[in-house]
Amino acid sequence: MVDCSQPAIIWPEKYTPGETDNYCSNEIIVKGLAITDVWPPLVDTSVWLQYYHTKAHIVVERGYTSKLFAGANFMFDTFGFYIKAKIEEYLPPLRKEDVARLAWSGVFGEGDEYCEVYHAWLLQNLPGNRVRILTQETQIGIPAQRLAQSIPNRVLNGHQAWLEGLVRAALAYKEGKILKD
Numbered sequence: 621m622v623d624c625s626q627p628a629i630i631w632p633e634k635y636t637p638g639e640t641d642n643y644c645s646n647e648i649i650v651k652g653l654a655i656t657d658v659w660p661p662l663v664d665t666s667v668w669l670q671y672y673h674t675k676a677h678i679v680v681e682r683g684y685t686s687k688l689f690a691g692a693n694f695m696f697d698t699f700g701f702y703i704k705a706k707i708e709e710y711l712p713p714l715r716k717e718d719v720a721r722l723a724w725s726g727v728f729g730e731g732d733e734y735c736e737v738y739h740a741w742l743l744q745n746l747p748g749n750r751v752r753i754l755t756q757e758t759q760i761g762i763p764a765q766r767l768a769q770s771i772p773n774r775v776l777n778g779h780q781a782w783l784e785g786l787v788r789a790a791l792a793y794k795e796g797k798i799l800k801d
Contacts, residue, residue: 627719627744629756630709635738637756641764643755646779653751653790655713655720657745661789662722662741663688663712665696671785674698674778688722699774701728701735701763710738718745727744728763735761753786755779 637643661667665678666686680686680694688694690710696703714718715781723740737759744752757775759767767775 627753628725628753629723629740629743630721630747631740632708632725632738633760635700635758635760637758637781640758640760641762642768642775644773644775644779645751645754646783647754648764648783648787649746649750649752650787651748651750651792653787654749655718655745655751656663658743658753658786658790660793661721661786662743665694668787671789672782674781677702684776690726692771694724698786699767701750702735703713703728705737705739708738713743732762733762737764738785741752743794753783755783 631637637645661671664687668678669676676697678686678694678696681687681692683690688707688710692707694705694790696705696708702724702797705724707722707724709721709723711717711719719726720743721741723738724741726737727735729735730736737757737758739757741753742752746752757779759775767773
């Protein structure tokens, strides 16, 4: 029998799914990739626009770098919101680890339009030369309440497009077509 246990997102208490105004979860499992292929296009924001078209004006650490790192501050436009974010969890692929993690908290808006978000990524190597990519986000605020009621769900669909684009970017990275230092 195959062990089906899977690691999960580590949530700060404030952002626990079911306790927030909006929650979204997207996952994909792909054969032929490893977390070492997926990590580079995930943490290098200079290539996000190549595979995910709802992000714009991405600035990491006042423009000193395009790569996310532990504790980094960054800003970006997405879904019509200008988000100020900070990396809260950063666990890159390690030689003997089968899991990598990335998460950020972010805020946008003012007054009734103020919203807080927590967006987390979990990458996991699976048996059979497969990789699991999980992304989940919780949101707190009136804009989050509106997004939770939207049909079709803009966040769910947007994150699915991000996952699928990330897979294409990871395949290109593996083939040496992007991001090779």
